[in-house]
Amino acid sequence: MSVTVRVPMNIALVKYWGKRDEKLILPLNDSISLTVDELCAETSVELVKQDDHTVSINGKEVDLESNKRYRTVFNEALRFQRKRAHEKENGTSNNNIGLKFKVTSTTNFPVAAGLASSAAGFAAISMAIQILIGLDETQANKVARIGSGSACRSMFGGLVQWKSGIKDDGTDCFAIKVNEGWNTLRCLIFVFDGEEKKVGSTEGMRRSSQTSDLLKYRIEHLVDKRIAKIAEAYEKRDFDEFAKVIMSDSNQFHAICLDTSPPIRYLSDASWKLIEVVEKFNENGKRKAAYTFDAGPNACVILEDQNVQDFLRFATSQIVVPIDDLNKISTSITQTEQPIAVAKKLIYSSMGSPPTQL
Amino acid sequence: MSVTVRVPMNIALVKYWGKRDEKLILPLNDSISLTVDELCAETSVELVKQDDHTVSINGKEVDLESNKRYRTVFNEALRFQRKRAHEKENGTSNNNIGLKFKVTSTTNFPVAAGLASSAAGFAAISMAIQILIGLDETQANKVARIGSGSACRSMFGGLVQWKSGIKDDGTDCFAIKVNEGWNTLRCLIFVFDGEEKKVGSTEGMRRSSQTSDLLKYRIEHLVDKRIAKIAEAYEKRDFDEFAKVIMSDSNQFHAICLDTSPPIRYLSDASWKLIEVVEKFNENGKRKAAYTFDAGPNACVILEDQNVQDFLRFATSQIVVPIDDLNKISTSITQTEQPIAVAKKLIYSSMGSPPTQL
Structure with a gap:
């Protein structure tokens, strides 16, 4: 069988x-x-x-x-x-x-x-x-x-x-x-070049556990509250609050990596450009997009389907993505302005599906 | 008068x-x-x-x-x-x-x-x-x-x-x-280009105070211990411990900036190259150099006079500095290898002098 x-x-x-x-x-x-x-x-x-x-x-x-x-x-x-x-x-x-x-x-x-x-x-x-x-x-x-x-x-x-x-x-x-x-959640994954030699996550976790005082505090006092906030915002479909916690937690995770001895860096220049783009997109009103980064430079931008086109139009004025990837999501967006960063690949996805038996 | x-x-x-x-x-x-x-x-x-x-x-x-x-x-x-x-x-x-x-x-x-x-x-x-x-x-x-x-x-x-x-x-x-x-303490200041639009420190401090949970913890539980450790290591002339606390605190300060919403970035690619150089220089034995960064990309490397030449030789194999600045400190060092970063200026100084009336 x-x-x-x-x-x-x-x-x-x-x-x-x-x-x-x-x-x-x-x-x-x-x-x-x-x-x-x-x-x-x-x-x-x-x-x-x-x-x-x-x-x-x-x-x-x-x-x-x-x-x-x-x-x-x-x-x-x-x-x-x-x-x-x-x-x-x-x-x-x-x-x-x-x-x-x-x-x-x-x-x-x-x-x-x-x-x-x-x-x-x-x-x-x-x-x-x-x-x-x-x-x-x-x-x-x-x-x-x-x-x-x-x-x-x-x-x-x-x-x-x-x-x-x-x-x-x-x-x-x-x-x-x-x-x-x-059902309306989507994500856009910007695959950037890894500019730095990566510290593997097993080694990185070990190093942070041994040397970061801030990690101890995060684990004891902050994580559970954040998980409760995420669950509540998700339950209420409150995207503004949901995005706030997601971005804070991504930033805090990378802060812990920096508070490690020797410090660990996963965010590249391109990652930071993407952060700026999302922060700028969210200015003046409720948050409509959230970035999150794991132990690497690639960004996962989470947003609701209704905001995907607007965000893409805004993001691709500053971050160039492969045209084939872009055309799968939109054919009306042209990347014209001077790029400040380049993504190797853009992946568009729904979120939250379970595994399936085929 | x-x-x-x-x-x-x-x-x-x-x-x-x-x-x-x-x-x-x-x-x-x-x-x-x-x-x-x-x-x-x-x-x-x-x-x-x-x-x-x-x-x-x-x-x-x-x-x-x-x-x-x-x-x-x-x-x-x-x-x-x-x-x-x-x-x-x-x-x-x-x-x-x-x-x-x-x-x-x-x-x-x-x-x-x-x-x-x-x-x-x-x-x-x-x-x-x-x-x-x-x-x-x-x-x-x-x-x-x-x-x-x-x-x-x-x-x-x-x-x-x-x-x-x-x-x-x-x-x-x-x-x-x-x-x-x-008396034997020296510093080497590597002036790098600021790649990012800087968040001024007044604005940055305000933002961190309002949004960083880790800053609160740092202030309440970590800073005083670190100051005591610095004072003790300085009193004992224990450079290894002195360097350890200096680098940890610089990293923690920048971690706090990253734990801020929106996050603040002061370290550039060149800053990170300098961090890697110092960490590498310190491998296998007691620490002989310590980096510290304020709210900007420039590095201040603190070390004892007896290690200045060795460090400079090692650092300039990876970070190019203006030759005139280098020649003021050493005429026997040639910058030959492929640089991974470039400093606009290198300043060499003693440390700890009081202000004087002229």
């Missing part, structure tokens, strides 16, 4: 930064996110007779010795299965003994875009395995998380909160759906 | 950001600084019969209507004088009635360098007035402060702490000398 799923990536609106357990990937704080529908992993998993598990991504075989997390994921999934078999059948045999996972995945992420493709990838593997061997939701969520922390947020549609939990074994650490989809 | 003084600029090692009173320029937190000997204002003040106060800087008359702080400074100085005359002479007349201040100042700051020339300028005016009309130290310190907040830190040599105080009238807000000069 082969199970095929499609799982979207997700973008955090209140960010996760820092682990309380690196092995189990337990975060220091809760985070909250939306899926980005257009960027996804399509993944098939089957259990087959072969010497070892195999993973192929976009037609290329993954070396499981240098990418250890796949094996961790497979082992945990099989452990859950054995546990269940043991409970149900009072210790009798497991009918999958000797079978190995064969994973075939394709993604539509732009190559080296610095977008969180691993989150969608591990969420897709976990969901396919969940269906294939019959894990419950909590088990599948854990399998996704130990593959790539934020993958657990891609297991649901709508607004999703990843609870950090406090238990050492991580049994109270999982993602839950907080709210249904907000 | 004319009084002439020379007053150096100062650079904060633990930064001041945010005012508790904008009119009296009372800061939200203490700060601690060293003077930069080579950059200074040379200022003569006399009391003369003329229609109004006059200020000339580098041969150019200042418009006192659009630069209101000069008048504030003069009025406060004269108020102190009248108060003293009143106390001493039991209400008899003031022999300076009708006389006005004539200020003539020259500075050696590179034009538009974004260095804190106003701090040295107002400190110089205040010190000259102090001698001219006989103010006490606390009075002169206040006069300097209401001209330009950090000017009060240029009124002494050595390590100087500006106490924020808590009183509404600011009578407990003044700078004090914490320690004598550390």
Whole structure:
């Protein structure tokens, strides 16, 4: 039997930064996110007779010795299965003994875009395995998380909160759906060149946890309030407040990176131009667009569908985007003025869709 | 009678950001600084019969209507004088009635360098007035402060702490000398181009005070500890610890700017290159150099004299500096490798000298 799923990536609106357990990937704080529908992993998993598990991504075989997390994921999934078999059948045999996972995945992420493709990838593997061997939701969520922390947020549609939990074994650490989809939400992802050599997020989180006093304060006093504000603004469809918290939290996350020793920089000149463009677009009235940046220079601009054309017209007067990408969203916009920054790619997407079985 | 003084600029090692009173320029937190000997204002003040106060800087008359702080400074100085005359002479007349201040100042700051020339300028005016009309130290310190907040830190040599105080009238807000000069300390100031339109520090401080949760935490819980650490490391001549706190505090100040809504950016690409150079220079052993950035892209690198040549050799392999500036410090260094950033000017200075009467 082969199970095929499609799982979207997700973008955090209140960010996760820092682990309380690196092995189990337990975060220091809760985070909250939306899926980005257009960027996804399509993944098939089957259990087959072969010497070892195999993973192929976009037609290329993954070396499981240098990418250890796949094996961790497979082992945990099989452990859950054995546990269940043991409970149900009072210790009798497991009918999958000797079978190995064969994973075939394709993604539509732009190559080296610095977008969180691993989150969608591990969420897709976990969901396919969940269906294939019959894990419950909590088990599948854990399998996704130990593959790539934020993958657990891609297991649901709508607004999703990843609870950090406090238990050492991580049994109270999982993602839950907080709210249904907000149908008019869209995002525009501006893919910029990475100008700096990136500090990987695992290394960056470790460094911030060890050296940033502001991170400790953020985790203890600010994150939960912000998540509550996001959930409330989302519930009320109050875009102005929603945007305010999203931008503040993106900025605070990058502030924490700067408060780290040695300091970490993810925002490039182009990122800052995009920030200026959004701040300018929001002047004089209610906020109509919100930027958010993960551990890289690329911007995700969140806005309601009714404001997409206006924003694009305004943004492309200062940031040049590939004309083919632009024409997919609008054919009436011409990029004429002197650009102050250039994006390699522009992606347009709805937000909040759940993963699906194909 | 004319009084002439020379007053150096100062650079904060633990930064001041945010005012508790904008009119009296009372800061939200203490700060601690060293003077930069080579950059200074040379200022003569006399009391003369003329229609109004006059200020000339580098041969150019200042418009006192659009630069209101000069008048504030003069009025406060004269108020102190009248108060003293009143106390001493039991209400008899003031022999300076009708006389006005004539200020003539020259500075050696590179034009538009974004260095804190106003701090040295107002400190110089205040010190000259102090001698001219006989103010006490606390009075002169206040006069300097209401001209330009950090000017009060240029009124002494050595390590100087500006106490924020808590009183509404600011009578407990003044700078004090914490320690004598550390004779081997030097600084190298890399003047970079300002790539961004700068948010002025008055506006920036206001915005951060109103919107940054991290600033509140910094002020309440971190600043005093850092000042104590700086004072202790300075006392012990423990450069490694001294450098650690200086760099952390510079980074935290810029993190606060980023945690502001809308976010404020003072560090340019070139600033970040300099940060990388210093972090790299400090790898594998005790720290031998420390960067600090005020509200602009220019770097002040603090180090001991014995490490100046090594650092310069290392830094100029990646950051090009004007050859004339370099030759003043070393004639044995050639800038050969591919530069990753370019400085417009390099200034070399001792640190910690007091202002002097000429």
